[in-house]
């Protein structure tokens with residue numbers, strides 16, 4: 141029967157899940173030159189088949205000018221949104237099987253993080269990002285299991301700005317009077333690590349798309365300059381899944397965090413003052429806290445420093461243990477971005493350190 145098919149499918153997936161469990165995969169995406177930038181000189185010298193990328197620094201000479209970085213995969217500029225998403229599907233299945241997963245977008249402002257996560261325009265379906273595609277598959281897969289598992293799905297959207305958590309869906313009732321979705325008390329889906337953030341039950345991808353639009357609008361509220369603010373804060377879309385197995389009555393709980401991180405650029409200390417300096421310090425601190433947590437997990441440390449930032453606190457249950465993590469690291473190939481490109485790739489290499497042992501022994 142199809143119940144046995146589902147069990148068999150789960151058994152086959154089990155190996156795939158074991159592969160991913162407790163590890164982090166790092167994918168690097170190179171942003172194309174934008175219209176009007178022409179075919180500028182690129183700092184990407186070549187992209188190898190096995191997740192290698194060679195960066196050339198035009199300001200350096202000889203052997204110091206080139207450096208190779210190694211990741212799980214490197215995507216060239218011509219890769220489509222569908223191809224970017226393709227490897228994410230096993231993660232979505234595992235959320236429905238009761239695992240926690242995180243997908244991060246990391247990189248300097250303008251390197252394409254929002255493009256990967258949300259897409260350039262929520263009204264154009266071919267360019268929808270990982271967020272929408274993940275939710276679409278989540279609902280699709282849950283429907284194929286409808287005879288055996290009853291799923292409830294709830295969404296939260298928060299922003300972390302200067303170590304403060306802001307609920308991006310709290311204004312929902314005021315902004316969308318025709319909205320039929322209601323905000324639930326968090327306690328109805330237990331085990332949440334996000335304090336006081338609205339949890340909205342959703343039934344289909346259109347509901348989520350509506351929420352993403354509201355979240356985007358709310359993100360702009362109170363921001364003096366939208367672009368400025370959104371690049372200085374982390375935004376997290378969390379999907380909570382609760383499944384009840386109809387035969388056994390047992391409950392599965394999983395969640396997926398889709399995280400568009402604040403821009404990773406270092407701010408020149410001599411230039412930044414006041415608010416700008418404070419923002420920069422908070423961002424540096426939380427991104428390095430994230431790097432430290434992931435590195436500690438990779439080294440199987442006994443102490444994992446989750447408490448060092450709001451970001452790592454919020455994601456605590458979904459980093460390490462049986463959780464799975466995917467990071468899309470973005471680079472801007474323009475020559476004037478070379479400094480940030482190298483520091484971004486160094487950060488990513490540290491995050492990918494689980495695989496570095498293997499990479500090193502190949503050298």
Ligand code: ADP
Nearest residue numbers: 171172248249250251252253254255256260371
């Ligand atoms: P970030 O979120 O890192 O600040 P954005 O996602 O806003 O960067 O991207 C900056 C600009 O580059 C936007 O205009 C975006 O549409 C464009 N862009 C980013 N990545 C791509 C891509 N892969 N293909 C085409 N345009 C892109």
